[in-house]
Amino acid sequence: MKKYLCVEECCDILDSQRVPVTASDRTSGIYPYYGANGVQDYVSDYIFDDELILVAEDGGHFGEKGKPIAYRVSGKCWVNNHAHVLKPKVGFDIDYICYSLMFYDTSSIINGSTRQKLNQAQLKKMKIPVLPLEEQVIRKSTIKNIFDSIELKTRQLQSFDFLVKSRFRGEVRA
Secondary structure (H helix, E strand, O other): OOOEEEHHHHEEEOHHHOOOOOHHHOOEEEEEEEEOOEEEEEEOOOOEEEEEEEEEOEOOOOOOOOOOOEEEEEEEEEEOOOEEEEEEOOOOOHHHHHHHHHOOOOOOOOEOOOOOEOOHHHHHHOEEEOOOHHHHHHHHHHHHHHHHHHHHHHHHHHHHHHHHHHHHHHHOOO
16 A cells, blocks of 8 residues: 655745745846746846755646646755745655656646646645655656656657758758
């Protein structure tokens, strides 16, 4: 029988440390400014300097197959109020937790009619399969290998597509 823990049992939620800054108030710089789906800008200051998982709060890819709602960040950065900030507790592999959340089915826990939102109360209840740390690392490695293969195949397909298009470019007239 599989055991699960809620996100709040395996991660510290650092949302209270986020600081939203409007585009007009941001000073351009070298530190990534993260939102629901990744880097939104680069700013001159940072509020986090850690290994973290960001989970979309609003404006995420909820219900979009193949697009993750969680991603991993590392180092100095700024996170706005559109992404939840998680730091795994001792005994949990950050990549394993991130992979467990990336394509989580949120259909029954998000709310909002015009802009879907995963509020913190629902985030805390999301379930992560519990495995010993050694097994988390093995699963993480397996999943990483799969993602690496997908990325490689995608690049190869793009190269083939470019090759085919370039081969016939001179023969096709508009």
